[in-house]
Amino acid sequence: MLNTLLFMLILFAIDFIFAITHSLQYVYSGSSGIPNLPEFMTVGLVDGEPFTYYDSNIRREVPRQEWVTKAVDPDYWDQQTQISMRTEPTFRTNIEVAKQRFNQTGGIHTVQRMYGCEWDDETGATGGYDLDGYDGSDFTALDFKTMTYVAPVQQAFISAQKWNNDRALLERFKAYQTQICIEWLKKYVSYGKSTLERTVRPEVSLLQKDPSSPVTCHATGFFPKGIVVTWQKDGEDMHSDVEVGETLPNGDGTFQITSKLMVKPEDWKMNSYSCVVQHKSLQDDIAVLLEEKNIRTNQGGISWDIIIGWVSSALRFAKSI
Known part of the structure; x- marks a missing residue:
């Protein structure tokens, strides 16, 4: 069932990564x-x-x-x-x-x-x-x-x-x-x-509002829609402490997705964490190591607010409720 029907176009297709x-x-x-x-x-x-x-x-x-x-x-x-x-x-x-x-x-x-x-x-x-x-x-x-x-x-x-x-x-x-x-x-x-049937590579960034906030892996600008974004700890896929968002449309016909890593800074600084992205446009997976130098924050006045693209679409059969 759909929970945010207006904004989620989603909702709208099967998201197997390379399904035809x-x-x-x-x-x-x-x-x-x-x-x-x-x-x-x-x-x-x-x-x-x-x-x-x-x-x-x-x-x-x-x-x-x-x-x-x-x-x-x-x-x-x-x-x-x-x-x-x-x-x-x-x-x-x-x-x-x-x-x-x-x-x-x-x-x-x-x-x-x-x-x-x-x-x-x-x-x-x-x-x-x-x-x-x-x-x-x-x-x-x-x-x-x-x-x-x-x-x-x-x-x-x-x-x-x-x-x-x-x-x-x-x-x-x-x-x-x-x-x-x-x-x-x-x-x-x-x-x-x-x-x-074109393919467009995703751009991948690590984002964090402040040092105590979750780290967000943001992949955007990719096409087609199917994509897999995972977090790895010491080379192993994580299945907890991770929150994956919906794949959403941008205004230019491409898509975006976010995945949050919810661990304390002292934990990820002591272990090896990476955001790994798989997409049809890529010969090799994109892996971004979770290090301070790779994180964009809003410290010092730099804003990285993610603008969620949305499309409101239409139907050929109207029904009176």
């Missing part, structure tokens, strides 16, 4: 009470790469990758614009309905919807998902084995029951996920091959 798994994802995001942010946004992603975008300010579906213009008909953008424009009012209504169910009035609130499909071009295996979130927490999810929606919170039971009783909706989405989505994914992968 492609994904097509859409997420709609509606919000209220957030200054300078469009109330409604959509983004489509192929293999985690944004390729189409719409928001309630520009009111136009636009390409985010050059290759997608070759993969679609000229009227595609008008069609997608109309779909997104028709979806806007649904999300505004969904926020108000959710606020009533949670006994809320003003404040900042978000409703998200994410769906998509995955395809392994080696085995031919496919999969999919359909997820809804409210204020960054799980709201509903579709179980594709039983083709029924499940609700992790009481406030979502009404919505799950409503959709489960709509057999036409379920059959339409099943057909989309198992046929249409896969067909479009294969088409997009074919046209975007040079972009989607």
Whole structure:
């Protein structure tokens, strides 16, 4: 289940390090009470790469990758614009309905919807998902084995029951996920091959806010998404005192990930600790030895705050909750 659906695009693909798994994802995001942010946004992603975008300010579906213009008909953008424009009012209504169910009035609130499909071009295996979130927490999810929606919170039971009783909706989405989505994914992968199959090396840094804080290994700027970041002590992988974060998108189409080492300074100064990164772009693993000279801190006014890239994306089927 997803815990931070708005920001985690994640959520969105299988993270085996070198798996040949492609994904097509859409997420709609509606919000209220957030200054300078469009109330409604959509983004489509192929293999985690944004390729189409719409928001309630520009009111136009636009390409985010050059290759997608070759993969679609000229009227595609008008069609997608109309779909997104028709979806806007649904999300505004969904926020108000959710606020009533949670006994809320003003404040900042978000409703998200994410769906998509995955395809392994080696085995031919496919999969999919359909997820809804409210204020960054799980709201509903579709179980594709039983083709029924499940609700992790009481406030979502009404919505799950409503959709489960709509057999036409379920059959339409099943057909989309198992046929249409896969067909479009294969088409997009074919046209975007040079972009989607490129490799970009990660940049790896060791970061620490102050001498008593955990040491963070930060790998960023890499593509594709699959990566393994581990901590080693005296050459052996560590399975405790380590906290690995989600793999998150940067704004330029690459990805980033962090892994925290939670040991006392006197410990790592007396032993040999290293952050080891494995990625498809690397002939040899990157290993950064944990030494004071290799650590970037904010001492002396140097700021190393990690800006988490996020993408808010969109879906082609709107549902009233």
